[in-house]
Amino acid sequence: MIESLMKSYRNKDPLVAYTMQHSLRQTDVQKRLDEVTLKHRRAGMLGAPEVLQLNANLMQAIGAKKVLDVGVFTGASSLSAALALPADGEVHSLDLCEEYVNIGKPFWEEAGVTNKIHLHIAPAGDTLQKFIQEGRLGTFDFAFIDADKVGYDNYYECCLKLIRPGGIIAFDNTLWDGNVINSEDQSEDTVALRKLNEKLRDDQRINISFLKIGDGLTLCFKK
Ligand SMILES: C[S@@+](CC[C@H](N)C(=O)[O-])C[C@H]1O[C@@H](n2cnc3c(N)ncnc32)[C@H](O)[C@@H]1O
Incomplete structure (x- = not known):
């Protein structure tokens, strides 16, 4: 299992393997959801388990009850968040693609957390704008942003409005397989992530930690 995950994330660092072997607490x-997902043609999109576990630990540490999961794929991040939340917790799961999400639904059911997960199948920017227009400002505790990379900045600005002070916005893939420091890579996704990383570094609305875990995880703590 660990080996297949390591292969999946192209990380051959034995110390990373060691940290996972000595900390992962997946149910x-x-x-089983990870195993099924790793056979999917888009397996590379699966959230790294150590990242999802850190998010879950942070949710519990801040007493989170309402979470935004922006980019669901087969539902691993939504499942992890739902397991971390109390019985009256809510995970709002945003994705375009129902086909991917349907893979995860039986696992949510089996874990007994389907009632906590509220699915929104639409472009994530539209759903976040809808929440803002509904006046749900400052009512969420945690957001995990893991959808299309060119959308990250828009999702950030929306989530900053929707998250309460003291809440956390976590961005996945902010190292983008190392390409953020490869100046020859001027692809749209890489340029968008580089610009976002520079913006977050200088953004005084947040405190920040940029972690070399998984494919890079940036944690923004709303002031
Ligand atoms: C990296 S995967 C999410 C992985 C998931 N968080 C996990 O932990 O396994 C990215 C997801 O974002 C979705 N996505 C891409 N563009 C989107 C958009 N504009 N709005 C909503 N979802 C989008 C894709 O359908 C895909 O399921």
């Missing part, structure tokens, strides 16, 4: 349902 059986989570492990």
